[in-house]
Amino acid sequence: MRLFDNRYEPHQRKYTLALSMIERGARIRTVTQWTGLSKYCVQNLTRSYGSKTRIPCNRGRSPSKPAYFLKSLDVARESVALAYIALQCQAIPAAVVPDARTSLPGIDRGERVMDAFEVYRALLPEGLISLEYAILLIIELAERSALILARCRSCHDVMVADRLALHQELCPLCRPPPRASLPARPTERPRALLRQQEFHEGVEEDNADSTRDGHDENDADREMARGHE
Numbered sequence: 001m002r003l004f005d006n007r008y009e010p011h012q013r014k015y016t017l018a019l020s021m022i023e024r025g026a027r028i029r030t031v032t033q034w035t036g037l038s039k040y041c042v043q044n045l046t047r048s049y050g051s052k053t054r055i056p057c058n059r060g061r062s063p064s065k066p067a068y069f070l071k072s073l074d075v076a077r078e079s080v081a082l083a084y085i086a087l088q089c090q091a092i093p094a095a096v097v098p099d100a101r102t103s104l105p106g107i108d109r110g111e112r113v114m115d116a117f118e119v120y121r122a123l124l125p126e127g128l129i130s131l132e133y134a135i136l137l138i139i140e141l142a143e144r145s146a147l148i149l150a151r152c153r154s155c156h157d158v159m160v161a162d163r164l165a166l167h168q169e170l171c172p173l174c175r176p177p178p179r180a181s182l183p184a185r186p187t188e189r190p191r192a193l194l195r196q197q198e199f200h201e202g203v204e205e206d207n208a209d210s211t212r213d214g215h216d217e218n219d220a221d222r223e224m225a226r227g228h229e
C-alpha cells in the first residue's frame with residue numbers, strides 16, 4: 001500500500017495543484033507552466049471541473065506589468081501583505097532568482113504559491129490581487145530587478161517599491177500629494193537605489209539608515225522627487 005501511495009503521489013500533487021489554480025482563475029498556460037501538465041490535460045480538467053466557487057479564467061496573456069502593484073494605495077498595501085505572506089510561506093525564495101520566470105515554476109514552489117495566496121485570501125476575502133497578479137508579484141520579488149521590498153524613509157514601514165523609480169524612498173502614505181502646476185525639473189536617480197544589495201529577510205534595509213551626522217545625502221534627491229510629482 002505504501003508503494004502504491006508513493007508511486008502516484010507526484011501525479012496526485014500535479015492534479016491537486018492544477019485544480020487549486022483553476023479554482024482561483026489561473027489561465028491554462030499558467031497551470032501548464034507550474035504543474036508540467038499538458039495543455040490538453042489542463043483544458044480537459046478545466047472543462048470537467050465543476051465548482052460553484054470557481055473564478056472564471058481570463059483569456060489572453062498573463063499580466064506582466066509590475067507597475068500594477070504601485071498604481072493605487074489599496075493595491076500597494078495589499079501587495080505588501082501578500083509579499084510578506086509569500087516570504088513566510090517560502091513562495092519567494094530567500095536568495096535572488098535572476099531567471100525566476102522560467103526557474104520558479106514547479107510543483108513544490110507552486111504549492112507554496114497557492115498556500116500564500118490562500119492565506120492572503122483568507123485574511124482578505126475581497127482582496128484586490130488575483131492569482132495571476134499574485135504570481136507576477138512573487139516572480140518580480142524573486143527576481144528583484146523591477147520590484148523590491150524596501151523600507152519607507154519616513155515611516156519605516158515596509159513597502160513594495162520600484163527599484164529604479166524616483167519615488168521609491170517614500171511609501172504611498174508618506175508621499176506628498178501631486179502638484180500638477182509645477183514644471184518638471186531635470187532629475188537624477190537617487191544613488192542609493194541603484195546599489196545592488198543583499199536582502200535581510202527579503203527586505204532591502206537601505207532606505208532606513210542613510211541619515212548620519214545630521215546630514216542626509218539624499219535630501220536633494222528627495223526634494224527633486226517632491227518637485228517632480
Ligand SMILES: [Zn+2]
Nearest residue numbers: 152155171174
Ligand atoms: Zn511611509
